[in-house]
Amino acid sequence: MEVTELVKRYPGRPVDAVSGVSFTVDRGEVFGLLGPNGAGKTTTIGVLTTRVLPTGGTARVAGVDVAADPVTARSRLSVVPQRSNLDRSLTARQNLVFHAAYHGVGRAERNRRADDLLERLGLGDRGGDKVDDYSGGMAQRLLIARALMHAPQVVFLDEPSTGLDPQARLFVWDKVRELRADGITVVLTTHDMEEAAALADRVGIMDRGRLLALDTPAALTRSLPGSATLDVDVERAADDTDEAVLAALAALPQAERVEPVADAAGLRARLYLSADAATTVGPVSEVLTARGARLTGVRLGEPSLEDVFLSLTGRELR
Amino acid sequence: MTAVGTGPSTAAGSARATRPGVGRAFAALLWRDVFVTGREFVPFLLQVVLQPVFLLFVFGKVLTELGFTSSTYADVLLPGVVSLAAFLTALQNTAFPLVIDFSFTKEIEDRLLAPLPTALVAVEKIVFATMRALVAALVMFPISWWVLGSLPVTWSDVPLLAAFLVLGSLVGAAMGMVLGTLVKPNRINVVFAVVLTPLLFTGSTQFPWPALESLRWFQVVCAVNPLTYVSEALRAEMAPDVPHVPLGVCALALAGFLVVFGTLGLAGFRRRALD
Numbered sequence: 001m002e003v004t005e006l007v008k009r010y011p012g013r014p015v016d017a018v019s020g021v022s023f024t025v026d027r028g029e030v031f032g033l034l035g036p037n038g039a040g041k042t043t044t045i046g047v048l049t050t051r052v053l054p055t056g057g058t059a060r061v062a063g064v065d066v067a068a069d070p071v072t073a074r075s076r077l078s079v080v081p082q083r084s085n086l087d088r089s090l091t092a093r094q095n096l097v098f099h100a101a102y103h104g105v106g107r108a109e110r111n112r113r114a115d116d117l118l119e120r121l122g123l124g125d126r127g128g129d130k131v132d133d134y135s136g137g138m139a140q141r142l143l144i145a146r147a148l149m150h151a152p153q154v155v156f157l158d159e160p161s162t163g164l165d166p167q168a169r170l171f172v173w174d175k176v177r178e179l180r181a182d183g184i185t186v187v188l189t190t191h192d193m194e195e196a197a198a199l200a201d202r203v204g205i206m207d208r209g210r211l212l213a214l215d216t217p218a219a220l221t222r223s224l225p226g227s228a229t230l231d232v233d234v235e236r237a238a239d240d241t242d243e244a245v246l247a248a249l250a251a252l253p254q255a256e257r258v259e260p261v262a263d264a265a266g267l268r269a270r271l272y273l274s275a276d277a278a279t280t281v282g283p284v285s286e287v288l289t290a291r292g293a294r295l296t297g298v299r300l301g302e303p304s305l306e307d308v309f310l311s312l313t314g315r316e317l318r
Numbered sequence: 319m320t321a322v323g324t325g326p327s328t329a330a331g332s333a334r335a336t337r338p339g340v341g342r343a344f345a346a347l348l349w350r351d352v353f354v355t356g357r358e359f360v361p362f363l364l365q366v367v368l369q370p371v372f373l374l375f376v377f378g379k380v381l382t383e384l385g386f387t388s389s390t391y392a393d394v395l396l397p398g399v400v401s402l403a404a405f406l407t408a409l410q411n412t413a414f415p416l417v418i419d420f421s422f423t424k425e426i427e428d429r430l431l432a433p434l435p436t437a438l439v440a441v442e443k444i445v446f447a448t449m450r451a452l453v454a455a456l457v458m459f460p461i462s463w464w465v466l467g468s469l470p471v472t473w474s475d476v477p478l479l480a481a482f483l484v485l486g487s488l489v490g491a492a493m494g495m496v497l498g499t500l501v502k503p504n505r506i507n508v509v510f511a512v513v514l515t516p517l518l519f520t521g522s523t524q525f526p527w528p529a530l531e532s533l534r535w536f537q538v539v540c541a542v543n544p545l546t547y548v549s550e551a552l553r554a555e556m557a558p559d560v561p562h563v564p565l566g567v568c569a570l571a572l573a574g575f576l577v578v579f580g581t582l583g584l585a586g587f588r589r590r591a592l593d
Contacts, residue, residue: 010593043593051430052593071340075433085424089354098353101346102432104339146428 001025001048001154001185007056008043017043019209020057025202027153030176030186032200034193034305040209041189042082045156048187049079062153062185075103078147082158084139086131092142093118093127096149103150110149117145121175137168144175155179157188161195173199193305205309212312221303224311228277232284233297234267240291242267248287254280266296277302343434344442350429351446366454367461370403374458374465377524392466394560397552398523400458404483405521405545406514408451408490409497412443412583416498417506420590430591440587444491444580451487452480475555478565482555485572486548492579493544499586521545526553528561544575 001024008018018040025031033041046052048059050070059066062076087095093114100110118127121141126134134142140160147155160176161169176199179186190196196203197217204214213220221228236245242260246269250258254275261268273280277300285295355362378392378399419426429439463469471479501509520536520543527550530537540546550563551572 046593049431051427051591071433071435074431079427079431081424081427083424085427087350087425087428088423090350098346098350099428101349102343102429104342104346104433 001031001062001187002060003044003048003057004059005057006044006047006054006059008040008047008052009055016055016209018047021206021209021211022057023204023211023214025185025187027185028180028183029201030180030188030199032196032203033187033189033206034191034196034203034309035189035206036191039206041206042158043209044206045079045158045187045189049077049156050074075150076152077154077156078150078152080140080143080147080155080157080160082162084131084136084143086134086139086142086146088130088132090131091128092123092131092134095131095142096146099146100149105150113149114145117148121145122171137164137171140164140168140172141175144172148179152184154185154187157186159190160188161190161192193309197305203305205305205312207309207313213308217305220305220308222276224303224308228273228275228303229301230271230273230277230280230284231261231297231299231301232269232271232288232295234269234288235294235296236267237292240293245269245288245291245293248291249284252280252283252287254283268297340434340438343432344438347429347432347434347439347442348446351442352449355450362450363454363457366403366407366450367457369406370399370458371461371465373402373524374399374462378462378466392468393470393557394526394553395524396462396466396470397556398521398525398549399462400455400483401486401545401548401552402518402521402523403458404451404455404487405490405548406517407454408447408487409494409514409517411447411450412491412494413498413501413510414506416443416495416587416590417501417503420499421503426591436588436591437584439591440495440584443587444488444495444583447491447494448484448487451490452483455483455487470556478555479552482548482551482568482572485569485576486544486551489544489548489572489575489579492576492583495583496579496586499583499590517543517545522549526550526560527563544572544579547571547575 003024004022006018006021007016009016021040021044033044035041043052047054048061048066050066050073054067061073064073064076066073087098090098096114096117097110100113105113114127118124121144123138123141123145126138131139131142157176160172164172173195176186176188188199200217202215203217203220205212205220215223234245236242245267246258246260249255249269249271252271254273255271256274257272259270261270271280271284281298288295374395377387378395381387382389382391426439430436432439459469459471497509497513520540522540522543523545527537527540527546530540547563547568551565551568553560554562554565554568
């Protein structure tokens with residue numbers, strides 16, 4: 001999948017909803033678009049799924065230019081929408097079977113796939129129910145099953161776990177991982193950094209129509225200076241002072257800044273690091289030993305994608 | 319958790335996705351609508367025939383029995399009522415579902431993502447509404463025979479009646495698509511009251527259009543209602559002695575309305591389907 005300089009401006013709006021976004025997604029990759037509501041994620045997905053016409057730029061999905069040949073693109077992609085749009089005149093199983101029929105899957109094959117997918121998504125005994133009787137979590141599972149009925153190469157999930165209870169959320173996550181294992185490319189949007197970190201191979205951070213950063217979750221958080229922290233509990237030598245210990249820790253090349261943590265009973269120092277927290281434990285220990293002090297506790301604070309977003313935009317994700 | 323099986327999704331890598339037939343997709347969309355209607359056939363019939371049946375009964379039977387109208391009035395009324403049943407059924411069966419689909423349930427999204435051009439999803443709606451309209455018109459014939467006791471139709475009339483009912487239903491469905499894609503959902507009740515009632519009474523269903531000469535302004539109003547030309551064409555065939563608009567004029571007018579409303583309807587559909 002390849003997106004180049006994508007622009008979308010809705011008529012009558014003063015600013016672009018999507019403003020020059022470019023990225024590529026490899027086959028079989030799980031790609032996450034992370035950002036607050038209104039960041040342009042859903043519009044970007046809309047263009048990629050042929051439902052929104054781009055103002056500028058190009059987008060190719062499974063090798064097909066979505067604006068030039070939307071019909072072929074639709075045969076290779078599928079969408080799990082944020083809100084259920086299941087056909088309420090049909091039963092769950094009929095929803096699957098008719099979807100496959102729209103995509104030209106033969107009768108015997110679509111019946112086989114419907115039964116198989118209902119089973120896989122834990123809906124095997126509920127296939128004959130009207131979808132009106134389905135809970136939110138069940139509807140979400142059925143939407144995923146429907147999306148797989150025509151064996152797409154790329155699956156788009158828009159906010160896949162919004163509004164789901166924790167158990168249903170984990171189930172959906174499991175299914176996304178299974179898709180990847182099956183070699184299907186997955187693109188998901190989310191405003192939940194935990195979800196992005198848990199599922200995506202790479203994350204694109206969007207805000208105000210722009211793609212601000214794009215990398216693996218680990219690389220994104222690593223790139224953030226001073227957001228990894230190391231809390232150390234120290235038992236200093238009797239003739240030493242707290243101030244001198246803190247100054248010695250601050251002299252470490254990895255430490256950007258050192259502060260005492262007020263709520264601790266003894267001396268606890270928090271080091272804001274430019275490097276990985278785990279690899280700094282050794283040097284800290286050496287500094288303390290040299291001063292006759294003892295390291296009695298360590299806590300690593302890894303930065304989250306939330307911190308990355310904050311540092312990129314100066315705003316909270318939500 | 320269920321195992322990662324050899325389900326359909328594993329075909330992704332090998333899906334060289336030859337472009338599936340657009341025709342097959344269209345047929346599947348149509349089959350879905352026929353399938354759903356088939357299971358709700360009786361409610362569907364009640365919905366489409368009750369109004370024309372009462373019109374026919376009160377105006378064609380009761381008023382005649384009471385002596386307020388002559389027995390020949392039924393000949394004027396019947397073609398109009400059949401036209402009305404077809405035209406309004408077609409109109410309502412595109413307009414209402416589109417408003418609900420686009421504004422509330424979004425059920426149409428799965429069909430918009432089917433591998434066929436967006437315009438064909440709209441055409442399918444029009445074709446299906448026309449099919450329902452023809453069923454509504456068809457059931458009017460035995461009902462009118464039952465209510466009025468006679469049926470002034472022979473087998474030789476069928477091709478022409480069928481042709482004009484199809485044409486009229488297509489126009490009605492196209493008008494329905496214009497309304498269904500134009501109207502905001504919160505206005506739907508107002509718009510249908512404002513549109514349907516005048517359509518019902520200016521469609522020359524209850525009177526022959528040429529007889530309106532003495533009421534010129536009303537004749538002009540009726541002339542811009544497409545339903546007039548369906549009623550007049552059916553009347554020409556079923557009651558040739560009653561003065562009527564020539565068939566050629568009816569065909570031309572309906573074709574013109576079809577082009578106008580068809581174009582507007584498809585444009586409206588596209589506007590709602592794509593951002």
